[in-house]
Amino acid sequence: MDDRMATPWGEYTLARFPEDTRDRLRAWDASDAYLLRHLAAGDTPLNGTVVVVGDRWGSLVTALSAHRPVGITDSFLAREATRANLRRNGVDASTLRLLTTQDPPPDRIDVLLVRVPKSLALLEDQLHRLAPAVHEGTLVVGTGMVKEIHTSTLKLFERILGPTRTSLAEQKARLIFCSPDPRHSRGTNPWPHRYELPDDIGPLSGRTVVNHAGVFCADRLDIGTRFLLRHLPDSRDAERIVDLGCGNGVVGTAAALTAPEAEVLFVDESYQAVASAEETYRANAKGTARFLVGDGLSGVPESSVDVVLNNPPFHSHQATTDATAWRMFEGARRALRPGGELWVIGNRHLGYHLKLRRLFGNSELVASDAKFVILRAVRK
Incomplete structure (x- = not known):
């Protein structure tokens, strides 16, 4: 507007x-x-x-x-x-x-x-x-x-x-x-924050996460990401994996541990998030990784990615909207190679399967529970 x-x-x-x-x-x-x-x-x-x-x-x-x-x-x-x-x-x-x-x-x-x-x-x-x-x-x-x-x-x-x-x-x-008071004792800045992950989430179990201020899941792993970590795809044959909307980078870091030969690209529009993802990755993984602050996958070459992992937000400040998710899905379809896969987690009521079918012509339910669904779409 x-x-x-x-x-x-x-x-x-x-x-x-x-x-x-x-x-x-x-x-x-x-x-x-x-x-x-x-x-x-x-x-x-x-x-x-x-x-x-x-x-x-x-x-x-x-x-x-x-x-x-x-x-x-x-x-x-x-x-x-x-x-x-x-x-x-x-x-x-x-x-x-x-x-x-x-x-x-x-x-x-x-x-x-x-x-x-x-x-x-x-x-x-x-x-x-x-x-x-x-x-x-x-x-x-x-x-x-x-x-x-x-x-x-x-x-x-x-x-x-x-x-x-x-x-x-x-x-x-x-x-x-x-009214600023220079004599004021403000204490120390508690950020960034570090915490240990639980023991039941696959390759990242018990490892350290780094969260800069303002990044989702500041002091504990959220239930949606925990669910996705338990159902990550087998990406050992992938050359390039993207953690789209990476937040603190736990999903991309888990993918890097399961596919050590792949290049993992961490993307977010938040500078705090990408800094968190880089520190989380460096603390837990070795290999080839890139960290990009940008508008989704707009800066990623077409048909250059094997797997995109995505937990899209459905708020823009105070407004509830699916515009960000839609742009992420469109960007993923453009960036994926033929046969490449987009894996999405979302709340059941958001209806992401309908959007994926419109864009990709297909949408498969990988896993679900009472609150979340994990969907897989393949670029034909």
């Missing part, structure tokens, strides 16, 4: 990435607009180094582009959306610094604007990483929808940066105001 966001500085045409004319979701929401209104009406000028954290589709960076903000995001799609929206509004994206959550943050931050993420862990990690650059005069403002801001959110700001309060709600959005 292409839309125009009205701000005190003018209107901006914005779109999500990748663009889809069927997508009716906007590239901004009421919390973005609330923050921009507050900044325009405030007495504090936006001088010095302005940092925008977690801008979901680039609306904040685009609207504030005259102040040359530094954008920090964990999302490849958000980063590409920001670049596209800057160009769409006549701004040269190369004149701004767009960092990832894995990059070193600026040494000094004079204005810190935080779009509250869904993951409290990611917020905790980012506040810890940014805190050394924040000083007593730093303007710190967070923003989010009312349903995204909880007491635990405010406690994180207060514990890591300093005294914190909230605004009144407007259009179901709320602002967070934090």
Whole structure:
């Protein structure tokens, strides 16, 4: 959906990435607009180094582009959306610094604007990483929808940066105001987190997983992945295996242990996830592996893969959608060689078998329980 966001500085045409004319979701929401209104009406000028954290589709960076903000995001799609929206509004994206959550943050931050993420862990990690650059005069403002801001959110700001309060709600959005205290004892950053896997999941039994903040299954193996690990395909003859939407990399690492001669490609749109996958792999496996942050398999050559393993998400921030799964399945079909296999795990009610039959012309039920199904589709 292409839309125009009205701000005190003018209107901006914005779109999500990748663009889809069927997508009716906007590239901004009421919390973005609330923050921009507050900044325009405030007495504090936006001088010095302005940092925008977690801008979901680039609306904040685009609207504030005259102040040359530094954008920090964990999302490849958000980063590409920001670049596209800057160009769409006549701004040269190369004149701004767009960092990832894995990059070193600026040494000094004079204005810190935080779009509250869904993951409290990611917020905790980012506040810890940014805190050394924040000083007593730093303007710190967070923003989010009312349903995204909880007491635990405010406690994180207060514990890591300093005294914190909230605004009144407007259009179901709320602002967070934090007064940094350099003398504040914030403790140590607990991320990344490591834990041991259970003993009944095949080749990865009892091994170590590394989870950076914000990555699914932060402290224990989820039941869906556990089910998939017990039913992985025999890929010993495969030359190239892809863990698509790899998360912390446990599925791809298990595949690497069962097929040590294969190259395993770990792909995710989260920089935190790919960093987790690489550390999980390095801790448990040897061989040939590649790690790619990107939009699914768009960067993988056509007909170059033997097996794709996939546990697709069915949420985009707060919205429930099958758009991501559909793009993953389409990308897998293009990347697989003739005879190559896509293995998918999902909740029974999602109906992935229907989508796979439309794309591949076939879908086989490999295993199921009360909650999950594992499906296999073959590129003919």
